[in-house]
Amino acid sequence: AQKVTQAQTEISVVEKEDVTLDCVYETRDTTYYLFWYKQPPSGELVFLIRRNSFDEQNEISGRYSWNFQKSTSSFNFTITASQVVDSAVYFCALSNFGNEKLTFGTGTRLTIIP
Amino acid sequence: NAGVTQTPKFRILKIGQSMTLQCTQDMNHNYMYWYRQDPGMGLKLIYYSVGAGITDKGEVPNGYNVSRSTTEDFPLRLELAAPSQTSVYFCASSYAGVSGANVLTFGAGSRLTVL
Numbered sequence A: 001a002q003k004v005t006q007a008q009t010e011i012s013v014v015e016k017e018d019v020t021l022d023c024v025y026e027t028r029d030t031t032y033y034l035f036w037y038k039q040p041p042s043g044e045l046v047f048l049i050r051r052n053s054f055d056e057q058n059e060i061s062g063r064y065s066w067n068f069q070k071s072t073s074s075f076n077f078t079i080t081a082s083q084v085v086d087s088a089v090y091f092c093a094l095s096n097f098g099n100e101k102l103t104f105g106t107g108t109r110l111t112i113i114p
Numbered sequence B: 001n002a003g004v005t006q007t008p009k010f011r012i013l014k015i016g017q018s019m020t021l022q023c024t025q026d027m028n029h030n031y032m033y034w035y036r037q038d039p040g041m042g043l044k045l046i047y048y049s050v051g052a053g054i055t056d057k058g059e060v061p062n063g064y065n066v067s068r069s070t071t072e073d074f075p076l077r078l079e080l081a082a083p084s085q086t087s088v089y090f091c092a093s094s095y096a097g098v099s100g101a102n103v104l105t106f107g108a109g110s111r112l113t114v115l
Helices: none
Strands: A003-005 A010-014 A019-021 A024-026 A032-039 A046-052 A059-061 A064-069 A074-079 A088-096 A108-113 B004-007 B010-013 B019-025 B031-037 B043-051 B054-057 B064-066 B076-078 B087-094 B110-114
Touching: A003 A088, A010 A019, A019 A108, A024 A074, A032 A074, A046 A059, A046 A064, A046 A074, A074 A088, B004 B087, B019 B031, B019 B087, B019 B110, B043 B064
Parallel strands: A010 A108, B010 B110
Antiparallel strands: A003 A024, A019 A074, A032 A046, A032 A088, A059 A064, A064 A074, A088 A108, B004 B019, B019 B076, B031 B043, B031 B087, B043 B054, B064 B076, B087 B110
């Protein structure tokens, strides 16, 4: 069985603050993949990042960074110096090798207050 | 490049009616998926297809049917619509499937209301 938990339902921060979105996953497989998708108010889903279970290197892309820790089964997402355009629902997702089911968390709605 | 195109964007159905949500992609992707998104619930997989002529059930297939006669098209059929099928439906595609860490490209979504 696979499960993704995003315990933070909604977060609001003032513009320019840093914010971290938590993602905790469960899987019995040793080979798996983690994803983050963004859903802006317009409704489409936009891919942000993927990580496989053998690569625990953290990644930084501009103001975005991701921290993958297998020891705590977490794949957290940090936005530095947040901007109003970052307002969206963010989904963490998990797939296992050989299984076409992509399991999504329930999402975190992030609101950046100008 | 249009990507993944879904029609219609919005639809209101009466209980018991049937309809088909259309999905087409122009990226020559082999894998196609249908998800539904309910408020606060994330996305759940309804059906998927790994290529023309091949379909398989996801987590929540009851009340839906699919077909994949071409690489480009993957329509989702709702038979005997029920209020529980009120949701936003997303079609997605990828070249080689999420099981191999491939990224999904999503359509813009279709909002369906059953009254």
